[in-house]
Amino acid sequence: MLSDLFPNVKAEDMIEATYETLYMTILSLIGVIIFGILLGLLLYLTNKNGIWENKYIYQITSAVVNIFRAVPFIILILLLFPFTGFLMGTVRGPNAAIPALIIGSAPFYARLVEIALVEVDKGVVEAAKSMGAKTKTIIFKVLLPESMPALVSGITVTAIALIGYTAMAGVIGAGGLGNRAHYYGFMRRDFDVVVVCTIIIVIIVFIFQFIGDMISKRIDKR
Amino acid sequence: MISIEGLSKIFKQDNKQLKAVDNLNLKINQGEIYGIIGYSGAGKSTFVRLLNRLEEPSSGKIFIDKQEITSLKSNELRLARREIGMIFQHFNLLWSRTVKENIAFPLEIAGISKDKREKRVQELIDLVGLSGRENAYPSQLSGGQKQRVGIARALANKPKVLLCDEATSALDPETTNSILELLVDINAKMKLTIILITHEMHVIRKICNRVAVMENGKVVEQGDVLDVFQKPQQAVTKKFVEQVMGNDEDNEMINQLIANSTTGKILRLQFIGESTNQALISEVSRKFNVDINILQGKITQTQHGAFGTLYVQMNGEKEVIEQACQFIVNETSVELEVIENAI
């Protein structure tokens, strides 16, 4: 019955495409979390009244973050073509998309991290200082744990944006559900493929949102 | 114990300079509870934050236990801070940690081993009366309980000094009292020096030995709490004393009472650090054949005994009243003033 409704959809192709999308999303998400937190911390710590207050480092970091956020993702991929080829040895397939996905999303997440850190009660940071805590201790035992629910919901938002980006990357040959929808669906006018790809993407987004909300809620003891 | 010499803090804000703390000199003795009172903006918080250099002084020196805090390098300062506990108006607990984990935090910072940490945390939980709540999160505690966690945390590394910035200002009167009692208790048990910032005179009255009054970044008056209560010099101080003692508007009523009284003697008893004021009235009426009728009064308890005035009417034989007055003057520290002889 399903095959009557979607005559051009092949289950194994869809599973492979879904796998590629998840692969790209999760691998780049790990990179985004690492670079995003590092950049976010750098922004927070070098900002005014921060522990490492430094106008120049803050402004440079901030400018870089803003520039990468301003460039539309589809253009970013094209701009990064040579870099990707050098780094991954190929410009096609899921692996090739990962550097662009990370560079495109990490600045966005960095801003969310910065906002999350600003929300941490200044008094608690002060209390840690009054106990003689080192900056390292303040980062790992105060700032990150105290902002964890916001960091996690930031990850959820970023992950969902990333799923969208993987679809875009798919259009220029990175594989995954976006690629399927474009080449096999749109180009061949098999619109049932487009519909199924869309449904799967929507389901993935819902699952990410659900898991993210659940974790955020569970760790929030406020 | 603590010596502060010419301490100043100037805040610069778009070309304007604000002297939050202005050439402050102060000596605080080992083991005393030293109160600092002042209105909002007087510079109290800035002052207390200078003591552990959460705020860098613009000039001046701070010595704590002979160590010059103001000359320490940042890693030395970190070590010195472990010996200066601090509690805050809004408690500043980590919401992501349980009571136990919050109290263990300064011990983690000091690099204490896990076993020792757990033992010390348990001691502290017992000390501040939080047994049974060790695994609660701060959001599950009342304000008073949160401040108890704050106190336990501040005491974890056995500090020499405890700084309290408006530690009871977010609490109701009942809870304030229990926290103040805890501080007195700790002060006695550990011989800990406590510096207490407040804008409420009754807090000073209840637990402080000495007090400094701050206004515009300066200490305008300081001394033993009783002296300050008895003879406030500055206008600010008088206002603060009135917070607790009321003011002399009541005199009207006394005059009324005097006018209406037809027998005996009306006396004004001034209590200054007298610890047996309750017993005084009954003692006098037992020893001498007089009736004592309390007309009006306001007595307040300080760390050094009762303070305040009491208006009484004494009825009886003229000679006996005379003897009773002699007794009060000679045998007690209460000051007596005869206001009216009705007889």
Ligand SMILES: Nc1ncnc2c1ncn2[C@@H]1O[C@H](COP(=O)(O)OP(=O)(O)OP(=O)(O)O)[C@@H](O)[C@H]1O
């Ligand atoms: N970081 C800062 N930058 C600029 N001015 C400041 C800063 N901190 C405090 N001040 C100013 O210094 C003065 C003293 O402030 P402080 O907080 O010490 O007062 P306080 O006596 O503790 O008052 P409160 O009872 O309201 O807590 C105020 O005029 C305040 O505006």
Ligand SMILES: [Mg+2]
């Ligand atoms: Mg203050």
